[in-house]
Amino acid sequence: xxxxxxxxxxxxxxxxxxxxxxxxxxxxxxxxxxxxxxxxxxxxxxxxxxxxxxxxxxxxxxxxxxxxxxxxxxxxxxxxxxxxxxxxxxxxxxxxxxxxxxxxxxxxxxxxxxxxx
Amino acid sequence: xxxxxxxxxxxxxxxxxxxxxxxxxxxxxxxxxxxxxxxxxxxxxxxxxxxxxxxxxxxxxxxxxxxxxxxxxxxxxxxxxxxxxxxxxxxxxxxxxxxxxxxxxxxxxxxxx
Numbered sequence: 001x002x003x004x005x006x007x008x009x010x011x012x013x014x015x016x017x018x019x020x021x022x023x024x025x026x027x028x029x030x031x032x033x034x035x036x037x038x039x040x041x042x043x044x045x046x047x048x049x050x051x052x053x054x055x056x057x058x059x060x061x062x063x064x065x066x067x068x069x070x071x072x073x074x075x076x077x078x079x080x081x082x083x084x085x086x087x088x089x090x091x092x093x094x095x096x097x098x099x100x101x102x103x104x105x106x107x108x109x110x111x112x113x114x115x116x117x
Numbered sequence: 118x119x120x121x122x123x124x125x126x127x128x129x130x131x132x133x134x135x136x137x138x139x140x141x142x143x144x145x146x147x148x149x150x151x152x153x154x155x156x157x158x159x160x161x162x163x164x165x166x167x168x169x170x171x172x173x174x175x176x177x178x179x180x181x182x183x184x185x186x187x188x189x190x191x192x193x194x195x196x197x198x199x200x201x202x203x204x205x206x207x208x209x210x211x212x213x214x215x216x217x218x219x220x221x222x223x224x225x226x227x228x229x230x
Contacts, residue, residue, distance in 0.1 A: 004160070033217065040125055042205060042220030043161070058217060090160050104151055104209070106218070108160030 001026050004109035006091050012115045013081040021076040021112050023091030031094045031102040032074040033058075034066065036087040037111075043090065049074055050102075081116045088113050120144050123206055123221030132230045136193040140206035140221045143187065147208040147219075150182050152191045155203045155223065164204070165191065196228045 007022045025032065030051050035043040045058030049068040063085055065077040074093075078085060092106040123140045130136055138152075148169055153161035165180040167173045167189075173180045179192040189208075193200055206221040 040222060042121070042123075042222045043207075043218075044220075045217045048217060092160070104149055104166050104218070105163045106161075108162065110160055111158070 006109035010113045017081050023074045025093040029093035029095045033092040034076045035090045083116050086116045121221045127225040129227045138191040146210040149209045151207040153205040198228050198230045201227050
């Protein structure tokens with residue numbers, strides 16, 4: 001298993017440009033998440049999904065959009081890039097716990113380092 | 118007051134030292150407590166998970182939760198250079214995806230040989 005894969009690894013965008021960060025998991029996990037991590041800060045949840053076709057906002061969703069058409073893929077879209085979106089973006093997934101709901105073991109991808117100038 | 122407070126360090130110790138990493142929190146509804154380890158330029162990985170109060174031990178690692186004080190700790194015994202990483206505490210109020218995990222800022226640990 002490759003686990004959670006993210007592309008690209010690095011990207012530099014100009015203000016106002018758009019891009020899609022790709023995330024794929026091959027573990028058949030129901031739950032998927034997008035986080036951003038700013039230097040010296042913890043992870044902030046942007047969006048999450050509980051299954052194909054179902055997404056919802058996290059703590060910091062402004063400026064981002066997501067879709068989940070398959071179990072495996074959960075792309076994150078930036079429509080009008082702003083310098084405040086310079087960050088490291090992590091995609092994660094988790095399986096259904098025995099008691100129902102998501103397991104607390106989230107599996108993270110290697111991250112995408114995005115700079116907006 | 119932030120929901121989860123964690124001293125970012127950095128913390129530098131010699132090999133073999135006992136390391137104590139801590140987080141405090143303000144939300145008394147938190148019941149699930151985790152420690153994630155993040156190596157440089159990698160994604161976090163789950164290290165320890167504890168439900169409610171008490172201790173949990175796994176090899177050289179011990180996680181403690183004191184809900185009365187809203188304080189959690191991770192102890193590393195006989196620390197190794199391979200333990201050099203950033204340690205993030207995380208917690209959640211209930212087992213639902215919508216509540217997700219609230220992360221601390223992380224403590225950067227360096228263990229020198």
